[in-house]
Amino acid sequence: MAKYLLLKHYRGGPAAVNDVPMDQWTPAEISAHMQYMRDFAARLEGTGEFVDGQALAPEGTFVRYDGEGRPPVTDGPFAETKDLIAGWMVIDVDSYDRAVDLAGELSAAPGAGGKPIHEWLELRPFLSEPPTITE
């Protein structure tokens, strides 16, 4: 088994094919989208492949240490050009191919006009623990 992170971006990735902001959809289209996402997560829980999923607020700040006795420096809110993560799902699957298939399915969630959004999702393998048997 290998864990993968599916990252959804508010911005920073290539534009989706069906790229319409959600507040321009119809309420029924929003409901269909939510249902699709819930069904997707529920199905992965059913197959034993779901690990975690979280959404992030669209705002944030960079923070860094500024030396002894000084408060940390903050730089924010994020500039409009910054890559912005919207949320993630962690899956634990048997193969890279399975991870790609699942990411593709998630990207097919219905959007405006009831058509798939075709949004770009970032697929990142976790660095795992070293194996016990090495030779």
Add this chain to the structure above:
Amino acid sequence: MDETLLRSLTPSVLGILVRRGIDFAAAEDAVQDALVEAVRVWPADPPRDPKGWLTTVAWRRFLDAARADAARRRREDLVDEEPAPGPAPTVDDTLQLYFLCAHPSLTPSSAVALTLRAVGGLTTRQIAHAYLVPEATMAQRISRAKRTVSGLRFDRPGDVATVLRVLYLVFNEGYSGDVDLAAEAIRLTRQLAAAIDHPEVAGLLALMLLHHARRAARTAPDGSLVPLAEQDRSRWDTRSIAEGVEILQAALARDQLGEFQAQAAIAALHADAPTAAETDWVQIVEWYDELARLTANPVVRLNRAVAVGEADGPRAGLTALAAVDDALPRYTAVAAYLHERDGDPATAARLYAEAAQQAPNLAERDHLTRQAARLNALRRR
């Protein structure tokens, strides 16, 4: 086995152990062990005297732990005879436990965790699930909290307001995982109300009951939020409402108004309205005025602006809103709502979309996005 009944015995058993002179942290561990043992043993072999059983088992667990400790330290001079039963445990023990677990030296998250475990009798695992953190993290939080309060004298009177804040926090976390925190908060507040005669304890209990009554109507089958005005009021729990109103009326009759009583009064006025349109908004505004005198919390003024909008029209609501700090959470959502009622769907849609960006949770974000979408769809027609 009724686990709630079992857990309701926790504070008095813990109180007995502490009165026998055991350090709070050790007593709490022993009671937890006894609870776990009870869950294992009782279904097949229910005791005649559950509290006596728990006390005996917890005491033995403490002695075992103390002996192990003593052996480690090569000290053999610890008591190992069970003392004669002391005076019957009083409600004061329970009360002191609430004060201890909500002690001002604890951070809110620690006080919440310790209260749920030491007073509520929940296991660390259950509390961890409820707050979506790893069990080890919650165990650490609880043991640090116990260390913090262990040095405190157990017999000093506490401030009931700190306890109420902790219980309010537990209630407001609502439901997640396998523990119903809202129901647990009601149980603990009820138990507190039985131990102390205080109008604000009654006020908080009434507030919880009145809000809990709406729970079934608050979410649609698909999990989305249903705002108060659109809730199916036939799904409100009338028994919970009746109890809340009765407790509130008794509290108000004592003429020592406090924040929780005022909030409960507002909830009671909503509960009283057969339909949203029949809500007595004028009285609700008056209660918000009372509330504003009792607390400096700026959220009161924000909610008051909504009520003014209903009582005196959206224009008056927007005027009231203009005096509120626009950096407050949900300010934009309130502005969107008032602009929609004022017949300006374009501004309302824009503000709803903006409010969705600032929403503190997914359910609210989805709700606000839907509001924007609804208005935008209407405008396209």
